[in-house]
Amino acid sequence: MANSSSSSSSCYLQVDVNGEEVFFVNKEILLSFSGKLRNLFGKSSGKGNNLKVIFHDLPGGAKGFELMAKFCYNNGKTVISPSNVVVLHCVAFFMEMNKDVSGAQNLIEKTEVSLKEIGYWSWSELIEALKQCQNSVVGRLVSASDESASTASPDSSGFRFSCDTKSTESFKNCYARTNWWFDDLVVLNPEWIERVVKSMIFLKFDHGVISRFLLYYQKTRFTGVTLEVKGKIMETVIDLLSSLDHSSVPYKSLFGILRVTLGLNISKSCRNKLESMIGSQLDQATMDNLLVPSPPGVNFLYDVNLVIRFLKSFLLGGTSWVSSTRLKKVAKIIDLYIAEVAPDPCLKPSKFVALIMALPDSARDCYDDIYQSMDMYLEVHVGLSEEEKTMICSALNYEKLSLEACKHLAQNSKFPATTAVQLLSTQQSKLKSLLQETSDPIYSSELSCTYSEKSYKDKDIGHIVHYAKNLDLSTENEKLKENLQGMQWRVMELEKVCRKMQNQMAKIINSKASTTPSTPRSLPRMCS
Template identity: 55%
Template sequence: MAVCCDLEADINGEETFLLDKKIICSFSGRLSKLFGKSTGANRNKVIFNDFPGGAENFELISRFCYNNGEIDINPSNISLLYSAAEFMEMSKSVSGNCNLLEKTKKCIEELGYWTWPDLLVALKHCQEMQQVATSSGILEKCLDSIVGRLAITSEASPCASTSSPDSSGLRLSCDTRSTESLKNSFSRANWWFEDLSVLSPNLVEMLVKSMVSRKYNQVIISRFLLYYQKSKFFTASSDEKRQVLEIVIDGLYTLDPSCISCKSLFGILRVVLNLNISKSSRNKLECMIGSQMDQATLDNLLIPSPYGTSYLYDVNLVLRFLKAFLREGGWRLSPTRMKKVASLMDLYIAEVAPDPFLRLSKFLALVVALPDSARDCWDELYHAIDVYLEVHAGLSEEEKLKICCALNYEKLSSDACVHLSQNAKFPSKSSVQALVSQQLKLKNLLQGSKNSKPDMDSPCKLNETRGKAKKGEGSEQIVLYSGRLDISGDNENLRAHLQGMQWRVIELEKLCKKMQAQMAKLMKSKTPTTHSTARSLPRLCS
């Protein structure tokens, strides 16, 4: 029988098909409308510039028409056939056979019963024509089925993975006598990572959103994203790497911060530094790192400065981490977390202080970044400032004072105060302030010792305290001068005066230690003393 070829179809400029118009029009509503009821022998031509799936897919539906509505619908072609059936409006029935659109819809409804390999095949083909698959709903249903399958395998005894013939899913052991099987089962929670690592970044983004909405284990989601990033980087170009990183960062940002380790985030950061990712993704990564600053280490923070800059380390990046830590932490910033970050920053500031190219404004910003309450002792900061002033000897007196004003002299130890008073690198005002602060601390300490009372319920202990406090060493009176000093005079006279103050502080420290030892003995002793010599306590004059 002669084959009639009265229809010429140009498909996306890829290929031209010669077809029987009558046969094709009997299944396609679109062509029927185009040609009306005319099925004459005159050759007609149609041009499709946006046919879904191209020439290969048009050949599929042509075979469906020539086979009188019979075709094998499987996971590898269902998305193609469905999209083509919609495009060609193939909702007609011929000789009682179901139309192609109805057949594909029915197959999609049964998608939840497909095997894992079938789901992967269908998902792969959806990826190749994502726009069509998304609009038709096939992609969403395929992803939902995959996430549902994963949720089942993570809760119970899952089915085997098909990534390899002998691989198996997460099998929980019932043998409580050994933990080895449990460890093995937990490590196999990632059995599906390799299967889904072939997906495009856009599909991974959709997959993660579906997993989060289904309340899938976020720890496993974070591990998959990190695995996906590493697996894609082997053969990816710079643009592909950038796209993968942005999807991974955006996906991690939607998870609970406790599900992502600080070490993993810094690992991503090291890669990001060499790629020009979007500002939004970079800000998200810095926020995630900043919220976990109390888990970071000094090595994590020692990030080289950007190309083209003279200073050694990227101080601006660390300042943004701190800003994010204070902002993102909010009410969760416990004193313990604050102190951990303060200790880390003391180490970092000491590390960057010797950098001769570090500007004063940046160094000062590091010093004052955290609130005063974050540190119990400021000795480490003092030593870092000492190093900075030594390296930057050309600073003016005014610039030095800006740094010294950030110091909390009340939280400096006695040794640090004495060292500062003799430190020629520091301004004279700082030396005076350190000594005055130290004297006030000692005065308060002595006053507290003088006013401390033993157990008032025991008259014997009270008499004993009074007697022993008047007895022993330290009978001489030490008078300290902490009034205003005229620092505008001769520097030599000022230095001599400061040395005299320093000597009086040292003497007072010795006396204070003796008194503390005496008071400790008094509080421990239980035998009343009846013979005591009246001696006056040393007094501190202001």
């Protein structure tokens, strides 16, 4: 037997084994033992010097072919042991070695005699044989999933043959279904499923198919077994799913697994893996997905701690790797969730605030939904102290509240008195910023900033003044009331200044428009 292309004898046959290795063997020797090769060359009329056969899914791969070839070259004599009997037996069936020309005992008979002695094998020999079985099974599955196949085609020097086990139409149809082997392997215990699937992953088997098999395995094996066995099955499935490409695992199925594990005693590390898989793709979740009941011993209606952990997994590594679109999508889902849990009388203020602040401020363009949830929370939790109310309101971004929300908040007696101060302070800062923009003209080559654009900002200023005038000043704290009134007076003064500036700017714009020469030229523009 040769393994290089240097051989050019007409009796030599080139054999490509599963794309792993190419062998050059004596054709006549192998034909005397292999019914598959005899049938193949019996149908062929090729007389060329170079003959090539391609095997797509030969059991045991290159190693299996080499063991078989040695048996043929030694005229049917070879050492058969627990370390090679499984591979030899599979190869013998593949190559149809149930007859031979010389009349010697064929390879199938020899391996069957050896397998009958399995009861006398040592423990280590049994384990080694099982490993061979596992490798043969995985190798067959991987090769069956390979869509590439070579076809027989004549060339100038001889013939090229493509041979595999998919010889019958029924077997082709069987292989065409990617899940044809699910029911065959589902009988294996979790330990062997783990070994087989890890081998599949190593051999780059399709992750989507593996994912479907694991979900099928979990569902099928749960029937009629104890909680302890269910826990072991679930741990195995979760561990293996976590080693796959997360995009190959149906996201909805992860929540199904999560709900099943609520009644099982699985390890903390296993739960962490499942939560990490869910959290990393949180933008695919729905609000209903997140409404998971709290574990036993916790008074909350829903498991808020779980959702907070999901958010931490989503943000793992910082917000720099999470796109703005994904971040805002998660914020919308979480805001719906916050509105759902806010009426829970058992939800502590610290957990409520932690849920709101788990996402960065940049995730929300508007805080109106958060304000409404806070309003509901304070309505249900009437016994909170001023300190607790202040802590809750610290999660609110006043600058991202709409006009209607600001009006409502300014007169909302459920919120602490300091909230009105914070709201007014924020709006006063906003007013000052607008006034600074109004007083700083910006020049460019075109006159495109008109009085109507400035009036739009004046409208904003008017709204801010309106907030201040309508603030609820009913409070027992006289000093606070005086401060509010003082701030309100300053806003009114700023309003007068603003109106004066508006009149001046209108005159400037009208004056420049009336003195514009007929010859076009670059004009400065004023921007409010």
